[in-house]
Amino acid sequence: MDPSDPAISYEASFRDAVQEAYLKLGIASRPIMERPRSGQADLCLVTFAVSGETGLEPGKIAEEVKELIGSDPRWTLEACGGYLNCTFDPVRFVKETGDHLWKRRKDPGQGSPTGKKVIIEHTSANPNGPFHVGRARNPIIGDTLVRLLRLYGHEVESQYWVNDMGKQVMILAWGIKNIPPGELGEPGREKADHHMVRYYQAANERMESDTDVQEEINELLRNYEDAVGDQDLGRIISGKGRPVITASDVREAVREVLSGMVVSLDRLGVHLDTFVYESQVVEDRSLQDVIEGLRKSPLCREEDGASFLDLSEKMKGGDDDKYKRRFVFTRSDGSALYTTRDLAYHSWKLSRCDRAINVLGEDHRYQSQMLSLALSELGSTGVPEVVFYAFVSLPGGKMSTRRNRVVFLDDLLDEAVERAREEVEKRRDDLTTGELSSISEAVGIGALRFNVIKVQPEKRMVFRWEEALNFEGASAPFVQYSHARACSIIKKHGVEFDGTPDWSLLVEPSEISLLRTLGRFPQVIEEAASKRKMHLVPLYLVELASSFNDFYRDCPVLAESNEDRRDTRLALVVLSRSILKKGLGALGITAPEQM
RNA sequence: GGGCAUGUAGUCUAGCAUGGUCAAGGCGACAGCCUCCUAAGCUGUAUGUCUCCGGUUCGAAUCCGGACAUGCCCGCCA
Incomplete structure (x- = not known):
């Protein structure tokens, strides 16, 4: 948890404010908050559950809490039925998020050492x-x-x-x-x-x-x-x-x-x-x-000279003698x-x-x-x-070495890289042999790793070539492609922008949305790591790449006539490149500069 | 016999620990977008009894109980 991260501090402040208001209303419960997916607010307080505690209608509670919190330059509040919607001040929040990200652009998402x-x-x-x-x-x-x-x-x-x-x-x-x-x-x-x-x-x-x-x-x-x-x-x-x-x-x-x-x-x-x-x-x-x-x-028990732990009391199931829970640790012969x-x-x-x-x-x-x-x-x-x-x-059933129903990892890797190579060759005829093979390797292997990690481990998977080596939509190449686009813009510009961007110049919805998506990266890493939910990373990267593509479509960078705005957009591209690369890196996927 | 895991549009996946504002994406299908920073991209359309039956609740994909289906496991093997 990085308290200087606005994405975290805004939420914490709102939560504290609500908590304080709840106390004044005599509500002891912890506030229930969520982030609405539909996007009508950044955070929202759900008051239905505490209605019984006060005897007030949920809508009334939302109103009261809003009054008690009063006005704050960081956000605007709107009571809506049993919800209190909190929308961060767009200019202020975007500026703080941008500044925070920009400070850490060299090493985004890197947590401080835990000592563990x-x-x-x-x-x-x-x-x-x-x-x-x-x-x-x-x-x-x-x-x-x-x-x-x-x-x-x-x-x-x-x-x-x-x-x-x-x-x-x-x-x-x-x-x-x-x-x-x-x-x-x-x-x-x-x-x-x-x-x-x-x-x-x-x-x-x-x-x-x-x-x-x-x-x-x-x-x-x-x-x-x-x-x-x-x-x-x-x-x-x-x-x-x-x-x-x-x-x-x-x-x-x-x-x-x-x-x-x-x-x-x-x-x-x-x-x-x-x-x-x-x-x-x-x-x-x-x-x-x-x-x-x-x-x-x-x-510890013994039987016929063998030693074992009798675990039947500690493990479920197995009343039947045949199904006794035993941890045998030495055989009869010792x-x-x-x-x-x-x-x-x-x-x-x-x-x-x-x-x-x-x-x-x-x-x-x-x-x-x-x-x-x-x-x-x-x-x-x-x-x-x-x-x-x-x-x-496999589509026909489980893999079996004995029945020769197997796909070897080496064959899968070859196939992945070969298919990637075909795709690269379709699009590019100006690459050196070395570039071609390193891009194919990155794309093919990346696609494979991405497709494994994007689904939760406990879900069964049926191996199909088309799915394992999916190159479009929610895939590694999709994310790598956005990264390559970002690299391409920076390369074309010649010099790397390294000044201080003025985030208030961001006006297009897609560029603001991109910055805010970038701002979520540290939290995604933290949640994925601490809860062992690795699939959150690919999920987020697809969202980020998609957001970058929207920005790419709507906001010309190099052709922007206002120089300051151009620089700010360049900064946004630098951040995108950095976070896309870091995110892919967390998945063991390399991010080629071109593809 | 028992334990554990999984069940969400044609298909694959997210959402489920903390129930809440229209169930979110990808693939596939259909219809569009390249004189403009890489079209591996973008826009739009169609498709759902969230396996089923009960319960709790103002409100259930989400919690509880019970079914059903599928997978994995229950060795003095590794």
């Missing part, structure tokens, strides 16, 4: 093959949240939790050791993850048809866990008496696949600060601490499970930040709830906050 450290875990896909779009929302949502919270003022670290201890990873590693490359088909593309996934697939097939292989892999997995637990990564691990692999080999395989996956993330504009390996919590023994901690919980390692990771993570946020698919809701309960049993001060997203499905 936030760790955001996202993506965390199993490192056994390329990303497919069923889960592509995860890195986009996660990375956007990272950017948004940084803009808000938090210190943010992004983490990828790498599952390098599971069966899938062992299947992959086994495949690399046992399947001759000659038996593999051609890779989908020249990229480490596409190369390596063939070993995983081939090993999977082998395992399905051969129970010996299955047993061997299970045994390897168990011995692998032991080797890591003993901090002996060089030990040669056997399966069914056959020495096969070392823990280092497994890690190497994982790193190799991951390197390919990171290439895709880079292209998407997604950056991860830290990769935390699952094996780390085993190696550093923090897993053992967690297991011992859980054993002390009053909820070994740990994935969830136990995840718990150790979270315990470590929470100790290193003020707040942890996880981005997870909706299939993890139940697991995540258990994890939080287990964390509380460990005496953890906090639990992670989770952003869940629904899966992306």
Whole structure:
């Protein structure tokens, strides 16, 4: 909250004035205010609810409050039925808004440091093959949240939790050791993850048809866990008496696949600060601490040598014995499970930040709830906050790697950029190859990210090329286009206007409306970040771009004969450019200067 | 069997925590706008039992109860 922001201070002042009037009328309730969408006022007080408290008609209350507040140069009030409409003084409010924005034009919307450290875990896909779009929302949502919270003022670290201890990873590693490359088909593309996934697939097939292989892999997995637990990564691990692999080999395989996956993330504009390996919590023994901690919980039970927390009292549903809520943390043989390692990771993570946020698919809701309960049993001060997203499905049903009903993220990225390139080429024939490809990349990838973020994560999405790569209407290119128009005007003018604009020269409705829309940017960022409502940003940007387009249509800038007015309009263009760029940046979308 | 999530024009989405002045946009459809700072733009028209049934209220897309539909989950797997 920036008290020097007129958009905030006007509202606060009006609220205070109403509150004071309410007190005089003997009304204790908090004033109910809203911003009318229809635009007949900037703010309005709704008095119906407090009518009972005073015995007065709602319309009468509005009148009384208006009288009590009296006149104020900042606004005019109008009682209208049960509403008290407050309209900010156009000249004064526009001037203050403009001045405020102009002061911060270099870094609009940047919140002051909160001093809070936030760790955001996202993506965390199993490192056994390329990303497919069923889960592509995860890195986009996660990375956007990272950017948004940084803009808000938090210190943010992004983490990828790498599952390098599971069966899938062992299947992959086994495949690399046992399947001759000659038996593999051609890779989908020249990229480490596409190369390596063939070993995983081939090993999977082998395992399905051969129970010996299955047993061997299970045994390897168990011995692998032991080797890591003993901090002996060089030990040669056997399966069914056959020495096969070392823990280092497994890690190497994982790193190799991951390197390919990171290439895709880079292209998407997604950056991860830290990769935390699952094996780390085993190696550093923090897993053992967690297991011992859980054993002390009053909820801890044992059955056939396995240990678990009985959570049936803490979780809804499941009276049936078959559906008991149990958080199993050691097997009968004493070994740990994935969830136990995840718990150790979270315990470590929470100790290193003020707040942890996880981005997870909706299939993890139940697991995540258990994890939080287990964390509380460990005496953890906090639990992670989770952003869940629904899966992306294909028009014919869900995506399935096994049935080959998948769209790979890499293919989606290629297609996005290719379609963007066609559009650019339609319009421009004067670009260098470098310009063409950087614009296509920005537009294609931007369109994709924008379309993911503009819908709330919990809503299901059906993947359709036309929608995922929508280039018009409410889309990234629409916003980028307005930005390019702004850049074009400034470029054409030659020198960047850097004086002091006289906002009172703004007279056209569309230019005033533009300035006021620009003024809302900090509040939008604040609300989107604090309430984790990322979709508010694209929504706002479309509104801003649209407002800029209206201005562009109605108000000639360079052709304006009055020099002072021209300069003021130039200032408006500079602000628009700056905020459009910053807003897109918060979504991880680049804003080309031309397109 | 149970838990959780979602349900808004042909279609996709916003609005729902704090009920309130005409349910807001995009796509698609139809009709227009480039001698003028990039038409990826702009203007206009048509299209709605806000899934259904009850309840609370002066007032419900919004709150409560109950249905229905769809998705996800309920392993000593990850």
